[in-house]
Amino acid sequence: MSDTWGLAGGDQIAPGLTAVRPVGGGDVYEAWLAFDERLYAPVVAKVVRPGHVDAGSSRAALVREVEMLSRVSHPGIARLFSYDDEGPRPYLVLENVDGPTLSSLISTHGYLPLHQLLPLGLELCSALHYLRQQDVCHLDLKPSNVIMGAPAKLIDFSVAMDAQEAAGLTDPVGSDEYMAPEQCRPGVLGTVGHASDMWAFGATMFRAAAGYRAYDREPRWAQLDQTPFDLPHVVPTVLGDLIVSCLAPDAADRPGPAAVAEALEPLLARLPQARLSGFKVRL
Template sequence: MAEELSTWGFAEGDAITPELTAVRPLGGGSAYEAWLAFDEVTYGPVVVKVVRPAEADDEHTLRSMVREATALDVAHHPVVVRGLRYDDEGPRPHLVLEHVEGPSLSRLIRRHRRLSPQQYLPLAIDVASALHFFRRADVCHLDIKPSNVIMGSPARLIDLSVARPADRAAEIDGLIGTDAYMAPEQAAPGPYGVPGYASDVWGLGATLFHAVAGYGPFREGDPEAAEPGERFPQLREAPAELPGDVPPTVEKLVHAMLEPTPEDRPLPHEVADALEPEVAALPAPKLSWKG
């Protein structure tokens, strides 16, 4: 039986803090609960990640929240959700984020399976532009996956809770990220290289593969397996085949992003440059006029 997570028990209209009023829950994880809230400071809707009561005094959880806030402070890009403020010392430690309208990519995949080129091509270019900027800002996201992409124009990257500068990412010797979207050097730091900027290119490749195909590039691993190759099939297996109607340029690029060796993957700007002609070749939308 799964362990029951502690909660503040907020209901609509409750005060999360004197400035933040709960509107509706948005989910969360083991350390946080996330809420849509009305913010008296910005005078509009925001997302609040509130540390769960059982974690409110946990130094590791609080450091993680500060790390995310710090990463958001330097990751100012149109494709990245904005961090507004945080409080790691009050009775309810929390991080306040911009509220972005739109479904997550993971929700669209669950609902529609495959995305159309009109959807996945701009998405890939948007995220690649953010990853290009991350190299200049020295940010490694380390958890690029469909549930961390909000679809829109542009798409938006969320959840920088495990983000680090490149030198700190290279020091990681444990598992950080989400199994199915972890680059080989994240799944087995050392033998396959060290986590870094190229790990995010791999995450984008796995995410784009899922959006294009409707299924992931590798079979599902066993999270309880002691053998790394069984938990992380990407360490031993080649990616699955993409559907036959995927444009050759897209197919080649996706597989290049999923190269096992970090140095063999394209740079983010090369990803965007390769996909721009595919966007230009898309048929123009048909307009209909009704009197």
């Protein structure tokens, strides 16, 4: 039997919170589009799966995410509205962002055109720069954790932590294909920190620009032994070089989010401006 609450549209997740339809999830959580009676608005309910309710680590992860989201407030980060970490069905209530995940967009349509890719890069850099100011490391930036709203929004702070805690990691944390080398082998290949998020930014932007991953999926942590694949010719050289610079094996060699944003802005400014076609009325 699958580890699920067996909810259906119209069922009550918690008092005042009604399930509408499933919108994904993972090993520990199931996620639902829901209607919040208090807010009188659609939200996303992130519900701990029944098999994890009694696991101390799962409840601790939920509390960690609450703590991290309570510390941040930024247009590029999905907001936390409420939570219950002590009830029989622990959950978070999060902002519902109208848009697909970046991963589903790539799976359906392939690589992003520049008029989507460049704003995405700027918006993610904005969120990452802000997190640096708050001393928060996300540690799980990847296409499935980016919602392509206006602006794009970063979600899932379940493994996020402050920089001091991240620097003390001795075990791998993150999603294999989007983990910086120092996240794969903390303490051996470097110290986990804000630069680790920039590596994940580079891997995410690479996939968005190319439609395929920067490294092989197998063996695990191919990024430790391989160099990134070549980007397709449709990606301007200056942009490609910028993305690849974020994938530098040494954290000290990666640019920060503000530097990347400053490099992206002129590229965006040089894109052809949209205009109406056909005849025009001359006044």
